[in-house]
Each structure stands twice: as C-alpha cells, then as structure tokens.
Amino acid sequence: MSDPAGRGLETRSLTVRYGGLVANSEVSISVRPGQVVGLIGPNGAGKTTFVDAVTGFTRCEGEILLDGVRIDALAPHLRRGSGLSRTWQSGELFGNLSVAENLLAAARKSGWATVVRDLFGRRRAGAGRDVVDSALAVVGLEDVADTLARDLTLGQQKLVGVARALAGGCEVLLLDEPAAGLDSMESQAFAARVRSIAEGNGSGQGPGILLIDHDMSLVLGVCDVVNVLEFGKLIFSGTPAEARTDPTVVAAYLGAPVEASHA
Amino acid sequence: MQTYLQFAVLGLGLGAIYIGLGTGLLLVHRATGIINFAQGAMAMWGAYVFAQLRLDGTLMLPIGSIDLGRRPTVAVAALIGLVTAVLLGLVAHYLVFRPVRNAPVLAQVVVSVALMITIQALVVLRFGPNNIKVDSILPEGSWSLAGIELSSREILMTLIMAALSAVVWAYMRFTRAGVATRAASENERAAVLMGFSPDRLAAVAQVIASVLGTVAVTLGSALTGLNPENYTLLVVPALAVLLVARMESIGIVVVAAIVLGAFQSIIGLLVTKPWWPVWAQSGFDQIIPFAVVMVILFVLGRRLPSRGSLQTVRLPDVVIPRLRLVPAVVLAVVGVAALALTSGSYRFGITTSIIVMLLALSYVVLTGYLGQISLAQGAFAGAAGFTLSKVTSNLGVPFPLSVILCGLVASALGMLVALPAFRIRGAQLAIVTIAAALAIERFVFNNYSLTPPEGNPIAAATLFGINLSVREGRDLSRLSFSLMVLVIAALLVWMFIRLASGDTGRAFLAVRANERAAASSGINVRMTKLIGFGISAFIAGIAGCLIGLSRGQLSAESFTVFAGLQVLAVAYLGGITSVGGAMVAGVLGPLGIVYVLLRGVFDLGAYYPLISGLGLILTAILNPVGVAGATREQVAWVRRRLSRGGTAEPPPVADATPKPKEPSHV
Numbered sequence: 061m062s063d064p065a066g067r068g069l070e071t072r073s074l075t076v077r078y079g080g081l082v083a084n085s086e087v088s089i090s091v092r093p094g095q096v097v098g099l100i101g102p103n104g105a106g107k108t109t110f111v112d113a114v115t116g117f118t119r120c121e122g123e124i125l126l127d128g129v130r131i132d133a134l135a136p137h138l139r140r141g142s143g144l145s146r147t148w149q150s151g152e153l154f155g156n157l158s159v160a161e162n163l164l165a166a167a168r169k170s171g172w173a174t175v176v177r178d179l180f181g182r183r184r185a186g187a188g189r190d191v192v193d194s195a196l197a198v199v200g201l202e203d204v205a206d207t208l209a210r211d212l213t214l215g216q217q218k219l220v221g222v223a224r225a226l227a228g229g230c231e232v233l234l235l236d237e238p239a240a241g242l243d244s245m246e247s248q249a250f251a252a253r254v255r256s257i258a259e260g261n262g263s264g265q266g267p268g269i270l271l272i273d274h275d276m277s278l279v280l281g282v283c284d285v286v287n288v289l290e291f292g293k294l295i296f297s298g299t300p301a302e303a304r305t306d307p308t309v310v311a312a313y314l315g316a317p318v319e320a321s322h323a
Numbered sequence: 324m325q326t327y328l329q330f331a332v333l334g335l336g337l338g339a340i341y342i343g344l345g346t347g348l349l350l351v352h353r354a355t356g357i358i359n360f361a362q363g364a365m366a367m368w369g370a371y372v373f374a375q376l377r378l379d380g381t382l383m384l385p386i387g388s389i390d391l392g393r394r395p396t397v398a399v400a401a402l403i404g405l406v407t408a409v410l411l412g413l414v415a416h417y418l419v420f421r422p423v424r425n426a427p428v429l430a431q432v433v434v435s436v437a438l439m440i441t442i443q444a445l446v447v448l449r450f451g452p453n454n455i456k457v458d459s460i461l462p463e464g465s466w467s468l469a470g471i472e473l474s475s476r477e478i479l480m481t482l483i484m485a486a487l488s489a490v491v492w493a494y495m496r497f498t499r500a501g502v503a504t505r506a507a508s509e510n511e512r513a514a515v516l517m518g519f520s521p522d523r524l525a526a527v528a529q530v531i532a533s534v535l536g537t538v539a540v541t542l543g544s545a546l547t548g549l550n551p552e553n554y555t556l557l558v559v560p561a562l563a564v565l566l567v568a569r570m571e572s573i574g575i576v577v578v579a580a581i582v583l584g585a586f587q588s589i590i591g592l593l594v595t596k597p598w599w600p601v602w603a604q605s606g607f608d609q610i611i612p613f614a615v616v617m618v619i620l621f622v623l624g625r626r627l628p629s630r631g632s633l634q635t636v637r638l639p640d641v642v643i644p645r646l647r648l649v650p651a652v653v654l655a656v657v658g659v660a661a662l663a664l665t666s667g668s669y670r671f672g673i674t675t676s677i678i679v680m681l682l683a684l685s686y687v688v689l690t691g692y693l694g695q696i697s698l699a700q701g702a703f704a705g706a707a708g709f710t711l712s713k714v715t716s717n718l719g720v721p722f723p724l725s726v727i728l729c730g731l732v733a734s735a736l737g738m739l740v741a742l743p744a745f746r747i748r749g750a751q752l753a754i755v756t757i758a759a760a761l762a763i764e765r766f767v768f769n770n771y772s773l774t775p776p777e778g779n780p781i782a783a784a785t786l787f788g789i790n791l792s793v794r795e796g797r798d799l800s801r802l803s804f805s806l807m808v809l810v811i812a813a814l815l816v817w818m819f820i821r822l823a824s825g826d827t828g829r830a831f832l833a834v835r836a837n838e839r840a841a842a843s844s845g846i847n848v849r850m851t852k853l854i855g856f857g858i859s860a861f862i863a864g865i866a867g868c869l870i871g872l873s874r875g876q877l878s879a880e881s882f883t884v885f886a887g888l889q890v891l892a893v894a895y896l897g898g899i900t901s902v903g904g905a906m907v908a909g910v911l912g913p914l915g916i917v918y919v920l921l922r923g924v925f926d927l928g929a930y931y932p933l934i935s936g937l938g939l940i941l942t943a944i945l946n947p948v949g950v951a952g953a954t955r956e957q958v959a960w961v962r963r964r965l966s967r968g969g970t971a972e973p974p975p976v977a978d979a980t981p982k983p984k985e986p987s988h989v
C-alpha cells in the first residue's frame with residue numbers, strides 16, 4: 061500500500077502534538093478509491109485528531125497525499141475543493157439553514173465571481189436541487205430537505221453531515237462516527253449505504269471512505285481494511301478477519317467492553 | 324531631553340486614567356466574560372457628580388437634582404461621587420449585564436455599547452455638552468529630579484491608581500472571592516463549588532470597576548476638565564492596554580497604561596516640532612492605541628484567552644428575502660408619495676431616514692448575515708463622503724460615477740478592516756473596529772489640514788441636465804434630490820436582495836453559523852469575510868456620499884464614532900437580520916423622520932440620543948430579533964392560529980444559550 065503515485069488518500073508518518081501530548085504518532089494510512097477503511101481505537105486514541113490533521117484543521121508533521129499530490133500546505137477549503145471531504149463527530153451542521161441549504165452551501169461555489177453572478181446573472185428556480193436530492197437519497201433523508209438542520213435528531217444530523225460531505229462530489233470521504241445516534245437497525249441500513257457509496261451507487265467506482273466508529277459489528281462488517289489506533293500510535297492494520305484474531309487488537313480494544321454507540 | 328521627560332510625566336495623567344479603566348475592564352471581563360465598552364462612560368458619571376457639587380453645590384441625579392444649599396467640601400463631594408459610582412455599578416450589573424450573561428457575544432457587545440450611548444447622552448442632557456472644570460483633589464506642585472522640574476500631581480495620581488490596582492490584584496490573588504472570580508472566568512461551576520455565586524462575584528466586580536474608574540477620572544479630569552465625548556471614548560486606549568495585558572495581568576495593565584499615556588504625551592510634543600509633517604499633526608496620538616491593538620491581535624492572534632471567543636455569534640434566524648413585485652411597487656409608491664406630499668424639514672427627515680436605512684442595511688449584511696461585529700460603519704460612510712468632496716471639487720468627477728467611486732473607496736477601507744477578522748471574532752473584533760473608527764475620526768475627519776474646519780464643499784449632483792441639488796433658493800429640501808436618494812436606495816436594496824437570496828447570502832449564513840464547518844464544506848471563510856466587509860462598507864459608503872450631498876458639504880460631526888454607534892443602535896432595534904429591520908431603523912434613526920417629529924411636534928429632540936440608547940438596551944435584552952423580526956413572528960403566529968384554529972405555540976425567539984464550541988482552527 062505504499063504506491064507513491066497511488067490514487068486516493070495517503071498519509072506518511074503523520075504526527076500531531078498538542079503541547080506535550082502526542083495525539084498522533086507517525087500514522088501512515090491509505091484509503092484507495094472504492095475502498096472502505098476502518099479506523100478504530102478507544103476514546104482519546106487520536107482518531108478525530110487524524111481526520112482534523114488530514115483535512116487541515118490542526119497542525120501536523122509528515123506528508124499527506126491526495127492522488128499522489130501533496131496537499132499538506134493547502135487551506136481546509138482547498139483540500140475539500142480537491143476532493144477530500146469530511147464529516148464531524150459533533151455534526152456541525154449550519155443549524156440556522158434548512159437541510160437543502162446546508163447541502164447547497166457545500167455544493168455551490170462562492171467568491172467574487174459568484175457575487176457578480178448573483179447580482180446580474182439569470183436565476184434558475186431550484187438551481188442545484190438535483191445535487192441536493194441525489195445526496196439526500198444516498199442517506200435516505202429526502203423527506204427532511206426543507207427542515208431546519210437544528211430541528212433534526214442527532215442521528216439525522218450525522219446523516220445530513222454525510223450527505224453534505226458528498227454534495228458536489230468527492231474522492232475520499234472521512235466519516236467521524238457517522239452512525240453514533242442510530243439504533244442497531246438503522247446502523248445496519250447505514251452500513252449498506254456506506255458500501256453502496258464506495259461502490260459508486262451502482263455507477264462503477266465511488267470514493268474511498270475512512271470510517272471511524274465504536275460500533276464493532278458495523279466497522280468489521282463493512283470495511284475492507286481496519287486500522288487500530290492506541291495512544292496515537294497505529295498498532296494494527298489488516299483485514300477485519302485478521303483484526304478479530306490479532307492479540308494486540310484484542311488486548312487493546314476488542315477485549316475491553318465495547319460501547320455499542322458512543323456520541 | 325529634559326522637555327521629553329517633563330512631557331512623559333504630564334502623560335501620566337492619562338496613564339492614571341488608563342490604569343483605572345484598564346483594571347476595571349480586566350476585572351469585569353474576568354468575572355463576566357463581557358467587555359464593557361461603557362467603562363469610560365460609567366467612570367465619567369461619578370466624576371461629573373463630584374465636579375458639579377464643587378461648582379455650585381447641586382447633586383445631579385439622572386432625573387432631577389438636589390440643591391445642597393452650599394458647596395460641600397472636597398472630601399464630602401468625592402465621597403458622594405464614589406457612592407454614585409457604587410450605585411451605578413450595581414445598576415449596570417443587575418439591570419443591564421446580568422440579563423445578557425448567557426446571551427450571544429453580539430448581544431453583550433451591543434448592550435455595553437448601548438449603555439455607553441445612554442450614559443453619554445444622559446451626561447450631555449444633565450451636565451451639558453461642553454467642557455466643565457473639575458476641582459483638583461491633589462495639590463499642584465513640582466518635584467525636581469536631577470535639576471528637572473517634574474509636575475508632582477500626575478506622579479501622585481499614577482501612584483494612587485497603581486496602589487488601587489495592587490489592591491485589586493491582591494483581592495484576586497489572596498481572597499477566596501477573588502480566586503473564585505478567577506476560577507469563574509474559566510468555568511462558572513468552579514466558583515459555585517467554592518461556595519460563591521458567580522452572579523454576586525460579577526456584581527462585586529462591576530462595583531469595584533466602576534469605583535476604580537471613577538477615582539481615576541475624577542483625579543485625571545482635574546487636568547483637562549470633563550467632556551462627555553472624550554472621556555467616554557477613553558475606553559478605547561484602555562482596551563488597547565487590556566489587550567497588551569492579554570486580559571490577564573493587572574501588573575501589565577499598570578505598566579502598559581503608564582507607557583501609553585507617556586508616549587501619547589510625547590507624541591503631543593513631537594507633532595509641534597517643525598520637522599513633523601503638518602498633515603499628521605492632529606489626531607496622531609489616537610493612531611497609537613489602534614496600532615497597539617492591531618499589533619497585539621496580529622502577533623498574539625488567537626492565543627488571547629477569552630470566554631467570548633469560544634462562543635460563536637448566535638443571531639436571530641434569517642428569512643431569505645425574495646424579490647416580489649407587489650410589495651416593491653407598494654413601497655416605491657409609498658416612498659414617492661411621502662416625499663412628494665411633504666416639504667421642508669419633514670421631507671428632509673424622510674430623506675435622511677432613507678439614507679439611515681442604507682447604513683442599517685450595511686449592518687444587516689455584515690452582522691445579520693455574516694455574523695461579524697463592526698463599530699466602524701460610520702467611519703466607512705465618512706471616508707466615502709470625504710472622498711466625494713475631494714473628487715467632485717478637486718477633480719470634477721461627474722455624478723453618478725463620483726458616488727460609485729467613493730463607494731468603492733469605502734469598500735477598500737472595509738476590506739482593510741476585515742483583515743483582523745481573519746483571526747479574531749466577537750468582542751475582540753468590536754475592539755479593533757472601534758479603535759479603527761476612532762483613529763479615522765481623529766486623524767482624518769478632525770484633521771484640519773485634510774478636512775478644513777469650515778467644511779469640505781461637495782458639488783451638487785446633476786444628471787442629464789437635471790439639477791439634483793438638495794437646495795435651491797428658499798427650497799431647502801428639493802423633491803428631485805429626495806427622489807434620487809430613493810432611487811439609489813432602491814437599487815442598493817435590490818442588489819442586497821439578489822445577493823442575500825443567492826449563493827453569496829448562503830455562504831455568509833454558513834460562515835455565520837459555523838466557520839469550521841463552512842471551511843470543511845469548501846467555503847473560503849476569509850474570502851467570504853472580505854466580501855462581506857467589502858459589500859457592507861460599499862453600502863455604508865454610498866450612504867455617506869448621500870449624507871454629504873444632502874448637506875452640501877462634509878463636516879466631521881456627521882461621522883463621529885457616536886453617530887456610527889447610534890446607527891448600530893437603531894439597526895439592532897429595527898432588526899439586524901432583514902431589510903424590513905433596516906427600514907424600521909431608517910424611520911427611527913438619527914435625524915430621521917421620527918426624530919423630526921419628536922423635535923417638531925413634541926419638542927423632545929434633545930432626548931433622542933438617550934431614548935435610542937435606552938431602546939437599544941431593552942431590545943438587546945428582551946427582543947433580540949428587533950421590531951421587524953418580532954412583527955414578522957407575530958404575523959406568522961396569527962396566521963397559523965387562523966389557519967389551524969388550534970393552539971399553536973408562539974414561535975421561540977432566538978436561542979439565547981450558545982453551545983460551547985471547541986476552538987476553531989480555521
């Protein structure tokens with residue numbers, strides 16, 4: 061998995077320090093297009109930190125490559141622009157906007173050119189609505205399109221977060237505990253959705269997905285590759301079958317009682 | 324060298340005041356998380372009471388006064404002044420700041436600005452707008468140091484204030500209440516666990532701050548006399564001092580205050596030197612606090628600890644506007660009819676209302692949509708008006724090109740002020756913008772070599788041979804001018820609605836709601852802020868040009884910091900998130916039609932600033948959606964009642980408890 065010109069996301073020796081705390085230590089992970097990669101580990105292991113570092117929300121050392129091109133110097137919005145999309149553990153929707161507007165905010169461009177177009181361009185009624193509808197269809201939430209984001213349940217907010225990350229297209233999707241807040245039935249449905257996103261919803265290849273979750277059956281069931289973090293270090297990387305039997309993983313994580321859902 | 328030392332010592336008079344205000348600001352911020360822009364105004368009230376007692380033995384109250392028969396001694400008068408300060412601290416806490424303790428930062432900034440406007444207006448009403456003399460408590464005299472005569476009063480003053488600050492420091496350090504106050508600034512529950520009520524601690528802090536400021540101003544104003552505007556605005560350099568001390572260290576407040584005071588005084592000496600450029604003579608000392616603020620915020624950036632910055636500005640929801648033909652036509656007809664059917668001062672009042680509506684609209688863009696606080700809108704307007712006088716009278720640029728050009732100049736200035744907004748937000752941004760506004764007012768508008776005292780003439784506009792000037796012969800408010808204002812306003816409102824309902828408006832709202840989520844959605848947050856400041860300042864700039872044209876010349880009085888803050892007051896009162904709110908603001912705004920009616924019919928014009936200040940305090944506390952928002956909610960509620968006939972709940976007003984957020988890394 062160290063193909064330098066490899067497609068998708070790749071990190072090399074990613075290290076994040078918060079003061080004296082090393083929250084990520086030399087983490088090298090790759091996510092190829094169409095692949096579902098799990099990232100698990102106990103609370104405080106550094107999973108969110110990894111996503112923050114990759115998407116440019118926290119300073120880090122090491123290299124981050126997207127489709128073989130280094131992106132570590134780019135501002136967060138430019139990383140998104142080059143195809144790296146993420147969700148947030150705490151939802152972080154635009155609470156005062158409707159669900160559709162949330163998705164449009166991500167899908168539509170903004171800038172000086174947009175100002176000119178807004179002022180003098182022709183308006184099409186419902187511009188961009190197809191993007192919204194298709195992204196909402198992926199997570200099965202078409203019927204809440206006009207609800208205010210803050211009026212959704214936590215589970216729904218997480219799913220809208222996934223739809224917002226998908227809106228406008230992406231190459232790699234980083235999902236930080238997207239299923240927290242769903243019951244086990246919904247969680248299974250969600251697993252099927254994750255797979256179908258990675259498979260491009262039947263249209264050939266979809267984006268690569270990094271899935272963080274505390275729900276073991278979800279992660280082990282849906283992922284092609286599983287990575288395990290502990291105290292910021294990558295202690296395991298392999299298939300779900302290997303993970304189930306690996307003694308370090310069992311000792312560090314699986315052996316301990318696993319919370320089914322964790323917000 | 325000797326003269327420099329003497330001037331530095333003279334500057335200690337200012338330094339002593341900065342120590343008092345700065346320490347108070349720090350204490351209040353520690354205890355409540357609020358930055359009190361009214362600190363200077365509050366401190367001034369007790370000093371005025373003292374001064375008035377010593378002048379003629381009248382104890383002036385906010386309403387009414389007591390004649391003590393004869394002038395009390397200095398000690399008695401000073402004691403009464405301090406008791407006033409204690410009461411004012413309590414009133415400020417229980418009636419003004421406590422109700423907004425969990426409110427969004429914007430409401431807190433607005434409330435303290437409103438208190439500042441209110442006290443300042445009250446001082447003007449009760450004590451008059453002019454400088455009054457203040458008895459000196461400390462003896463005049465001089466000490467000589469190595470053969471140099473140094474004024475002893477300023478040194479004594481500084482020592483007293485430094486000693487009082489040391490007492491506050493000891494209170495924070497060694498008393499359980501003080502330690503609890505410090506703990507409360509990180510976590511209110513910590514104070515509760517220590518057995519203290521954060522609310523009581525906050526009240527104590529307000530009282531101490533008020534007393535400290537009052538002592539400082541009472542001592543310091545003996546040197547210069549008291550003046551409502553100057554002393555209210557001394558809060559700006561004190562805020563610079565507060566930032567230097569990173570809002571934490573009283574020791575640094577004292578040192579920074581002394582250095583700043585001395586430095587400003589030395590600047591006062593330097594500008595009189597023959598080699599100093601004439602154009603930079605006036606107001607240069609006011610550049611320094613602004614420069615300090617900018618350097619501190621840029622160098623320290625987001626490392627400044629602040630409870631305020633942990634909250635995002637939460638504002639009332641926005642109803643995305645749509646261009647609708649019928650309301651637009653109705654409004655246009657009403658506007659034309661109102662202008663055509665009136666004349667003289669009433670028509671002029673309506674015209675001013677339309678212009679103020681534009682100023683309020685600039686706040687709607689920046690604050691309502693983008694969630695950024697700016698106290699410099701008046702300065703943007705002034706900069707455009709100022710440029711207009713230059714380009715029309717010196718360069719002969721024709722209308723309407725001249726106005727557009729000046730709007731763009733304001734826009735550029737706005738984007739410059741936006742740069743600090745990349746790193747800071749909330750109350751800190753309010754500090755930067757008020758410091759910028761003050762620097763621009765003093766350095767540009769009040770600078771006689773740039774703005775002659777007799778005013779800058781502005782050539783009247785003509786278009787296709789039509790005379791658009793505001794006066795002609797005995798007609799002081801011509802219809803064609805008013806109609807031009809209406810047309811320009813309509814164009815700008817149309818532009819605003821196009822933007823607000825488009826992708827730009829949505830990006831603004833996304834940034835307002837959550838900056839890091841916006842960045843992770845591919846929105847360039849910095850660019851968006853730049854655009855927001857640019858558009859907002861453009862609108863304010865056009866309004867400034869219209870103010871200039873309506874006066875026929877430009878005078879600094881039209882664009883003081885206070886004029887800008889008064890517009891903020893009415894913009895918030897009307898409703899800062901909608902065009903409707905801006906329209907209400909225009910009607911209520913300074914020199915607008917309500918003002919004209921107050922003055923003409925009820926003879927209450929002098930009370931206008933006071934009424935707008937009090938109205939703003941009440942709005943910010945009770946009704947954050949403003950008049951327009953509240954009306955809209957009531958209409959929606961009545962509609963639902965009618966359509967359902969059931970028991971619809973009244974809609975909740977904006978959620979007043981923002982959830983704490985992790986610091987953003989954008």
Ligand SMILES: Nc1ncnc2c1ncn2[C@@H]1O[C@H](COP(=O)(O)OP(=O)(O)OP(=O)(O)O)[C@@H](O)[C@H]1O
Pocket residue numbers: 078081083101102103104105106107108109110149
């Ligand atoms: N901004 C920050 N500043 C300082 N320390 C931080 C910051 N963010 C996270 N940490 C610390 O870094 C470590 C890793 O945190 P992180 O949020 O990445 O864990 P996580 O694996 O996502 O945990 P969880 O399963 O609870 O979401 C924790 O010890 C946390 O306290």
Ligand SMILES: [Mg+2]
Pocket residue numbers: 107108109149236
């Ligand atoms: Mg996490």
